[in-house]
Amino acid sequence: MSEFIVHAIPGSPFGRAVLTALEEKGASWRLSPVAPGALRSPEHLARHPFGRVPVLEHSGFLLYETQAILRYLDRVLPNPALTPAEPKRAARMDQVMNVNDWYLFQGVANVIVFNRVIGPRVMGLTPDEAAIEAAMPKARAVFEELARLLGGQPFFAGETISLADFIVAPQLAFFTQTPEWPALGAPHKNLVAWLARMEARPSFKATTWERVSEMAQAA
Numbered sequence: 254m255s256e257f258i259v260h261a262i263p264g265s266p267f268g269r270a271v272l273t274a275l276e277e278k279g280a281s282w283r284l285s286p287v288a289p290g291a292l293r294s295p296e297h298l299a300r301h302p303f304g305r306v307p308v309l310e311h312s313g314f315l316l317y318e319t320q321a322i323l324r325y326l327d328r329v330l331p332n333p334a335l336t337p338a339e340p341k342r343a344a345r346m347d348q349v350m351n352v353n354d355w356y357l358f359q360g361v362a363n364v365i366v367f368n369r370v371i372g373p374r375v376m377g378l379t380p381d382e383a384a385i386e387a388a389m390p391k392a393r394a395v396f397e398e399l400a401r402l403l404g405g406q407p408f409f410a411g412e413t414i415s416l417a418d419f420i421v422a423p424q425l426a427f428f429t430q431t432p433e434w435p436a437l438g439a440p441h442k443n444l445v446a447w448l449a450r451m452e453a454r455p456s457f458k459a460t461t462w463e464r465v466s467e468m469a470q471a472a
């Protein structure tokens with residue numbers, strides 16, 4: 254199996270979703286680090302015309318959009334399967350992945366996590382408290398809905414782990430580092446227990462911001 258190259262900024266939660274899936278599959282992969290200031294460089298725009306990360310490169314095939322990448326990996330590396338065979342469980346997986354992209358990331362994580370964690374750490378920014386406050390009503394609704402969808406199941410699509418778990422967990426891991434976590438995540442004991450299960454997996458331990466930053470330095 255040829256090597257998978259992941260073009261990503263170390264710390265990117267979407268990038269981490271891809272890296273954890275590769276780890277779960279036991280694939281050979283390497284990081285091609287993208288500097289935050291290089292997202293709009295001609296070199297990166299040639300890979301991703303919208304100037305974002307991650308981008309997967311596999312035997313000359315370039316693919317952006319995390320959901321597409323995760324599903325591609327699940328097809329070319331079928332073991333272990335990360336998509337349920339049962340249609341309703343697969344639909345739940347797809348639904349949660351879209352909740353992640355449309356409601357958790359847009360207007361919630363890209364405001365709260367950006368202002369609290371990424372902006373200060375990467376760009377030395379001061380958090381915009383008004384923007385964070387404005388994002389809280391939507392954030393509460395998203396966390397409530399994620400908790401409802403998870404319910405009493407071990408994973409979002411049921412008994413077995415799926416791509417949905419790998420796309421959401423890196424986002425929630427960042428929220429635990431914010432002062433908003435006690436209001437947003439902590440009240441939902443099922444989400445807290447699920448995140449602990451995800452973070453205990455070797456694939457998550459292998460793809461922390463620190464570990465991926467070390468890889469970027471060595472690349």
Ligand SMILES: N[C@@H](CCC(=O)N[C@@H](CS)C(=O)NCC(=O)O)C(=O)O
Nearest residue numbers: 265266267304305306307318319320
């Ligand atoms: N829909 C894209 C979203 C990717 C995305 O927004 N990535 C963030 C990093 S986690 C990014 O590139 N941000 C740079 C920017 O917004 O300029 C995907 O699923 O891959």
